Amino acid sequence: MxxxxxxxxxxxxxxxxxxxxxxxxxxxxxxxxxxxxxxxxxxxxxxxxxxxxxxxxxxxxxxxxxxxxGGHDKTYEATIRLGQTTVTDDREGETLTTTSAAGIDDDAVRAALAAQTGPLQQVPSSVSAVKVAGRRSYDRVRAGETVELAPRSVTVHRLEVRGITRPTPDLVDVDVTVDCTAGTYIRAIARDAGAALGVGGHLTALRRTASGPxxxxxxxxxxxxxxxxxxxxxxxxxPLTEAAATVFPVRAVSTEEATALAYGQRITATGIAGPHAAVDPAGRLVALVEDAGATARVAVGFPPAS
Structure with missing residues (x-):
């Protein structure tokens, strides 16, 4: 070899x-x-x-x-289609049911989506990457198994309806912007809003526009x-230092403190909770540090050879 x-x-x-x-x-x-x-x-x-x-x-x-x-809040732009359900809760899956949404007016659509905001107990789509007994849920579904996933706590901070159109007399398309916690399934929002309206729903487009900063x-x-x-x-x-500084407060450290951190030693505490990006005089990220009493310890180190 x-x-x-x-x-x-x-x-x-x-x-x-x-x-x-x-x-x-x-x-x-x-x-x-x-x-x-x-x-x-x-x-x-x-x-x-x-x-x-x-x-x-x-x-x-x-x-x-x-x-x-990865755990930061996310922002998505999506299109929800009301009047059809699919096996995957999005347009890539086989259509399961078709129910005319002709009788659903715009106010009802907005109300159903407003109910999908705030703290939610959301059941992920069965065709998702959630693991069940060590195997991805979507692998089990594709193998012919019936999978029921446990609900999870998520929060939808904002769901803005940007537009409502009717591509056919029986279908309603809704363009939305969603701000939510990590782990929220936008497909599940489409599915659940459609179920509440009695016509079913799925996602036809999804774009993530932001993740934290x-x-x-x-x-x-x-x-x-x-x-x-x-x-x-x-x-x-x-670059590494800029990336860390985008997420965490920066703590400038002296050359001596940088050397101590490189050896895993502690330095004086910041007095402010949470991780800080320790940056040396040369502008290099030395470590992420966190207070532990009167001192700050290395949470994640970045040796010079990194």
Whole structure:
């Protein structure tokens, strides 16, 4: 067996990718690896193949940030179709039922969607990535099993109806913007609003426009973002220190404190709760630090070779 080719010398950072339709999140990661010739690439917050928009990738040491950035609130733009249900709760699945929505007026549509805001106990779509006894739910459904998932607590902060159209006399399309917590299924909102109206519903379009402080307006196609990182910067690229500073308050540390942190030692506490990005005089991210009593400890370290 030939030896594994070493990774290319690429600086660590986050890639803000504008995902194209038809690609899985794993496909996006694979393309970034291929462009960069780097194996250590991951993503924060899966997007369905049908969906487009913001997908955050971490490269090299920046993968250590992914678990901390993926839990932020999200913003989506979506189109909900009322009058049909599908096996996947989106347009990619087989149609299960068709019920005329001709008798549903705009006020009723708005009221049903307003009921999908605030704290919710939401049941994920059975064709989702949620694991059941170690296997993805969608794998079990495709194998012919009937899967019932437990509800989960989510919060929809805002659901704005941007427009209501009727592509046919029996169907209603609703364009919405949704601000929600991580883990919210927009497909489930479409399904549940349609069920409340008695006509069924599913999602025909979905685009993630923001995740926490990151916005799709700064994103680029995966190949362009990866090539920009390899070239030292450009559209879709956040170098490691800038990426951490976008998410966490910055704590400037002295050279001596940076050396101590590099050895896993503690430094004086900040007096402010939560992680801080410890940045040395040269502008390099040394660690994420958190107070632990009178001192601050290393929560995530970033050695010089990272």
């Amino acid at each position: 030939s030896p594994r080719k070493p990774d290319a010398d690429v600086p660590p950072g986050l890639l803000l990718v504008d995902k194209a339709p038809g690609m899985t999140s794993h496909d996006v990661v694979a393309r970034a690896r291929r462009v960069l010739s780097v194996r250590k690439v991951g993503h924060a917050g899966t997007l369905d193949p049908m969906a487009t928009g913001l997908l955050i990738l971490g490269v090299g040491a920046a993968t250590r940030l992914l678990g901390l950035v 990151f916005d799709v307006t700064r994103a680029a196609p995966v190949e362009e973002a990866a090539a920009a990182l390899a070239a030292g910067g450009g559209p879709g690229v956040l």
